[in-house]
Amino acid sequence: MDRKNISEFELYLEEQITACKQRSKQFIADDRMDEGNFEKVRGNVYEIFKTILSVAERVCGEDNLAKRRFFLQKAEQIPMSWIDSREKAEQHGDVEKMHIESIKLDTIREIKAMCMQIWEETT
């Protein structure tokens, strides 16, 4: 993942954040409050990983392999608590929480897939 690809990945994350914000606004304006909030949740996940990408850049300097490793490691670690949280919600029949955790996990899956795709394009 060189500088060009990191920029591409950053752009992808930014686009997703903007799209989530727009959809959230549209849903809320359309009296679909819950779906509006789900889009905010999705947008937050993109925000988190955009921050992680910038941390990876700062921490790993010019070492592109290290950046990728750092990013993917976080992309594995962070969702662990989401998985736990979803399981707990399932045990307690908390459908809303389950749905929110599922959205977060689906989003990180997409982010990881995009990261791999961009990485593979450069190797």
Add this chain to the structure above:
Amino acid sequence: MTEAEAISLFKCLADKSRLQILKSLAVEDMYVERLAERLGLTAPTISFHLKKLSDAGAVTAYKNQYYMMYSLQKEIFQTSIMDILQQESDEAQKQAQRDADYRQRVIDTFFEYGKLKSIPTQLKKERIVLEVIAEAFEFDRMYTEREVNIMIADFHDDFCTIRRDMVSERLLGRNGIRYWRMKND
């Protein structure tokens, strides 16, 4: 329907997607995937909404071969909003207690040893004060203006203002030169 159930139902209905689901179920019973296809939403989102609707008592589920079918709980929607509004509120007693506490605070503030210290500026407070003074009058008895003035003067020197305000607040009735205490519901 209890007040809590009504609140839960109204909250649940205040969402376009859930309203669309109910509209679809009003046509016929459906399963999650069918609703998802019809409304252009994902199946997990539909499941989420159905759970909320089910918790609010708006829909019920039953198994039909491989599918979990959802149907509209029609009885809930046959309840009129007026029925809900006319139901005894869990809050009614608390509200009455709050009103009584407020009334007592006003009385304690404006009366001292049975005398009115000053006429409240706020209409709500003045009304309470006037009600207290009205209690000195008997029902079903006619009073002359002089009698009224003397009775009010026991509370406050400005008996003219108070007398006029008691008439305008319909606590006292007036017919030419006679006054009487009015019955208020």
